[in-house]
Amino acid sequence: MSRSSPGPVPHRPRFALAPHLPLDDGRAVEEARAWLLAMGVDAPADPPLPAVRPEVWASWRRSVAAGVDPALDRPAVVRGPGEVAAVLAGGPWTPAVGRLQADLVEDAAADTLSVVLADAAGVVLWAGGSVMMGHRTARVGLVPGASWAEPDVGTNAVGTCLATGVCTQVLRAEHHLVAARVFAGAAAPVRDRSGRVRGAVGLLGGDHVATPAVLALVRFVADALGRELTEDAGSEPGGTQLRVLGRDRAVLHGPTGDVVLSPKHSDLLLSLALAGAQDRGRTAEELAADCWDGETPTTTVRAEVHRLRRLAPGVLRDEHPYRLQRPLEVDAVELLALLRRGAHRQALQVHRGPVLPTSTSPVAAQLRRRVADHLRQALVAHAHVDLLLEYADRAEGADAAEAWQALVDRLPVGSARRTTALLRLDEVERTLLGS
Template sequence: MDTALPSGANAREHAVLLRRVHDALLTGRPQPAPLRPVIEDSWGRMRQFGIDPDSAPPPRMARLDELQRYRDASPISEVLPLIRRSLVSVADEAEHIMLVTDASGQVLWREGSRRMRAVGDRVGLVEGAYWNEGSVGTNAIGTALVVGRPLQVYSAEHYVRSLHALTCACAPVHDPRDGRLLGAIDVTGPVSTVHPTTLALVNAVAQLAEAHLQGLHHAHLERLRSVAAPLLAGLSRPALVVDDAGWTAAAVHMEPVRRVLLPKNCESGNVWLPALGECALEPLPGGWLIRPGPEDRAVPSTVTLDLTRPGSATVSVAGDSGAWSQRLSPRHTELLLLLAVHRDGRSGTQLSHDVFGSDQHVVTVRAELSRVRRNLGGVIESRPYRFSDDVRVRVLSPESPLDLLPGSSAPGVRELRRRVSSEDLFDRSGR
């Protein structure tokens, strides 16, 4: 975890040093000490965004009706009581505030110390405000959402000077089913209260929330399994039952897949599904009955890897029977990006070097690609690993090379960041 205070450092003296580093870097003078790499990278993004550290505009705000809609749509709302029980009393006693955001950095809920709520009001740290990096500069919420891991930001590590009086600790919350980013939990307080254990506490609560979401998912699948059991018992041909998001609850006369990519605006009838081929879909309460038909070797004509939103990569496949889209975990995003660039294919050893920097992780690479291939049947080939020759592959990349999987430290991805600024490797968003 990225804690802000070096081991054994005096908090007040470190804050003074950070202010000197902040002044030096913004005026072009030699800096008295290096920034943490995660902060230095974020400041590079701030310069590209053109954010003024002395007169940054107030954060963008959502309307009240929009805020309620975002709250209702957030999966984190299902575990909000657990988060409140774990953090609100602690935040209140320590003169902090607790915040919960969505994946875009919008503050959905804020609770805690009255004194710190007043401070938050002055800097725009309020419900409905967007605290992503592009809105308010380097901060624990926005930067943790970009890099996808727990992060503490202290004093003058904030790019905007008006935030130097704050210390913040934030941990992202991911969907335990597929790793997609759901939002974040943050605790913010006065700079004088900085402590490394704050980040550990926030991260523990985020992990607890993810575990609870996993339990809710399993409970839903169990209910769906019970509903479908009498129907499946009477079938003599392969079939499976999935929930509305395509997660498998039960299967008969076939090897179950973990998840099926369902068409957008799914309707009953015959459709082609990745990994299964031609299938018949029938609605069930809370899910679908899928009956695979005769094997169909057709594959989608286009695969689109969308990397335009850091932390929320998706892969979409499109063919004659419709289109399907799936969120990607960080590791699967890295692997699909590398295969999209290397259309001639990569061996397991090459991908191990691309992702881990050594050939000691070939087994891990093969296991991850096995999961990818189960979800994208007919799209990814092996020996070597590659996209099928019949498939058109599009990669939608962010405008700035620095935003190309900014949370990835994989050597192959870092090399792509250097190349993408000088070569037209990908389709660009908005062009």
């Protein structure tokens, strides 16, 4: 893919709109996109032309890997009007919509902008603002109940910010769907007090949406909505998470505070949480096999479960097999879900270390290996160079020969970072051969 240019061309900065670049940007974007579609999953991790921002290129690659057809006219509607209304009326989104209507809709309409609110799965819950822009976005299926998650429609501000966990701007030409290239977007994830992504808020309109000022505005609005959700969540029974990454003793995090568990209670609750995700319970014999060595008497298991009930009241049902009162989120499982969505940067942020690193229980060891393997393989295969460097600099990536080899392959020949990667790869390979 050769192009002549009047000299070195700088890469696009973080913001979508930039000072004039000495390059025909529109043609370059189309050329890069055509090349990516031709290469498919074999396309390199870094954009081939400087007119394409790295975050957009990464999103395009995820869109192609997910099999999203650029010719798709409109996304699937996964929730009917009644379901959307029930979600808005019965959950924490009611004050969020009120905040948007009071603080943003009127000004957005005056600037020909549409305001969109989506849940964490990328399903649109509400839209308002400019009637004209609303008609334009509705024609391509951006309506309440439709899924604008990146794996469903490809690169777009709302779906991509949910995939990456960071504020995102997408110009018209940068959308994966041809039909969506009638508007630009800026979106930010909405996080609650625990840092969990609960949804996204976006502004859609002309290319003036992709300016630093609009990005700052949408980030501010998302933060305000997150505070609304946090205040509402204080009266909800849910929102409990089991945190097992990078800590020897799991933490049960809920609206009323944290409970630090003993090592054995950490194993027990992890086993029950994994079973609960499949709507199953665990017998005393199964817990013995998961959390000990299988030879442990069931009386020991029952005694530990009894202590766990007293330590964390309301978490377990009073029945056999042992079962959770309600599904319990596990940070390690959330990380695996992020990797499946291609949200590598967000996954690396969530990954604070191995799963219960000092635990020798089968359930912890199995999940520990799974998380480590999936994280390494996903980053090596798909992550941007800067993200791969961050991983390789951590303890869990320092001895990953595949990561250092990928860096050697992707970094420019003669660069200092490539030389460092080459030396580290040699050290790792020597260690492996010596063992």
